[in-house]
Every structure is written in C-alpha cells, then in structure tokens.
Amino acid sequence: MPEDRTNKISCNSYTYELEIAFEILSGKWVPQIIWHLAKGEKRFGQLRKLMPKVTQKMLTQQLRSLEKNGIINRKAYPEVPPVVEYSLTEIGKSLIPSFNSLNEWAVTYLKSREDQS
Numbered sequence: 001m002p003e004d005r006t007n008k009i010s011c012n013s014y015t016y017e018l019e020i021a022f023e024i025l026s027g028k029w030v031p032q033i034i035w036h037l038a039k040g041e042k043r044f045g046q047l048r049k050l051m052p053k054v055t056q057k058m059l060t061q062q063l064r065s066l067e068k069n070g071i072i073n074r075k076a077y078p079e080v081p082p083v084v085e086y087s088l089t090e091i092g093k094s095l096i097p098s099f100n101s102l103n104e105w106a107v108t109y110l111k112s113r114e115d116q117s
Contacts (some may be wrong), residue, residue, distance in 0.1 A: 024069050029054050029062045031099070034088070037072060038096045041087035071095070 014020055025031065029051060036042055036050050047059060054062075063086060066072040071092040077083040088095075 024066075024071065025095075027062050027065065029058060030066065033059075033062060033066065033086075034071065034092065034095060035099060037086060037088045037092070038099065041075075041085045044084050044086070047086070066092075 025034075032051055032054075033047065036047060042050070044059070044063075047063075048054070048056065051059070063072065063074070067074050067086075070089055073087045073089055075085045075087070077085075
C-alpha cells in the first residue's frame, strides 16, 4: 500500500498500466469534471452548478486529486472573494478522445439494451 494514500499512483504494485488509469479516473465525479473542463476552463462555482448533486467537500477533494495527479490546472487569482479557475493540462486534454470513445460505446450499449427489451 502506498505511504501517501491520497497519491494513487505512488503504489508500484500494478500488474497492468491500465490499472493506473482506472485509479486516477476513479471517483463518482471525476469523469464529469473532466468532461466539463474539456469544454473550457471553469470556476469552482460553475462546476457546482453543472453538477448540482455533488457536495462542495467532494468536489474539492476530487479537484485536488486531479490536480495532484497532473490532470487539471488550478489557477487562483489574488482577489476578494477568491477566484479559482480549473482547466485541463495537456495530459488531461489527451483523455478527451478516450472519453469521446467511451461516450460512443455507452450510446451503443444503451441502444443494444433497448433492442433486447
């Protein structure tokens, strides 16, 4: 088990590299955060509005995890009240084709399930 349990990729006991991707992208809200940031940078409040069911605490935790793993950038402006904007890093942007493929797969899957009914 990794010493720092919040650093998901610090553990070197992976059998396949794909496990690293699933570790980094795990979390109920992570795919939605990435999907929304793929459309451009967002402020914290904008993300909250786009995902009304996520709690502030959970959104903060997931954003910190994505930032720590290099998937998103966090830019804080020295203003009162604080303004923070999030955007995808280059490695984060490289996930978008995979997310688009997964979305297409999901559409096909749902259609096949409807056809079975």
